[in-house]
Amino acid sequence: MFRTFLPLALSVATASAQTFTDCNPLNSTCPDNPALGTTFAETYNKTFEEFDKRFWNITAGESLISFDDNGAELALRKKGDSVTLKSNFYIFGGVAEIIFRAAPGKGIISTMILLSDNLDEIDWEIKGGNTTSVSNNYYGWGNLSQFHSEYPEMANPNAMEDYHNYTIDWTKERIQFILNGNVVRTVGYQEPGIYPQSPSRIQFGIWCGGCSDQPGTVEWAGGAPDFGEA
């Protein structure tokens, strides 16, 4: 979703900050960020009826969420669908871990990110059509002209065939990207605007990159998915 809109936004420079964050602290004085200050943990199964709204803001696709014995199922049924959950709390440094099985299918993107009010971002992204690797990334201040993606291997089973543990361990000194307990990447501290260093929410969900109007985004996502519609 961010990829779809941010390039468009940056091309219209004045709109960039406002497209996605309610208030950019680089420009103005923004509301306080409520902290987590502890550990939050949930394991999903069919005893859940919905995500707990005290902790989660469902910004898209509430009707597309269901629960079963495996966990929470986020579904894309047609072009234009997306499901996004973002935490109400912020962390400042810390460890974020989500165990999930990515949606299969080219053009479909499953994501788990840390995102701050000034658009510092740390990502795990899985493209549904990629059966051999996943990708991680980071941005300072929403600046997409930076290219910091890496593609650690994920195969046998791949990201769509089984559940995997995607973890981000973030301190002032370094960011570690950890896959199933293995540190696959370490990024050292850099200046503000490049290295994420502001309080961030955790956000996860599924969106259709291949449904974008932007050809660059569709290509990046792996092509247009087949929803089976006539």
Place this chain on the structure above:
Amino acid sequence: MEHRPFLMSVKSVRVTDGVTNSSIYTYGDHSGHWDSIQIEHGESEAYKEINKLSSAQKARKQWEGLSTGAKIGIACAILGALLIGAIAFAFYCIKQRKAGRIEKAQNDAEWEKQNQELMEYRTMMAKGNFAVSRQSVMLEVNGPKPDSQARFSRLSGRF
């Protein structure tokens, strides 16, 4: 034919803040620098909500997490305990009733005996004759007709 939906299946989320016991983060300036972030300490709203969840809902979730067999076992154990309690109470009630009946019978007999002694005494008093044998008094008191008994009682005066 509708295509099956594309599903992302999320098993769990676990997040630990880098700062412990923080309640609010604020930007001290517009630099965007790590060191410009101000931390207010105390119990955060999230911390309070997490600990609310711990008491009430965890018990419910624990119950729901039990297997059906376990739930049946617990229900049976509770019913069994109640049944044993009910039977024990019933036995106690029956025993007490029986003891009560015996006690009542004893009390009735005692009352009957004392009542008869009183009647004898009244008759003897009326006759002014304590030398008279008990048996003859009894004969007079328990006469063939109830009327005669009443007549003697009235004549005794004082009673």
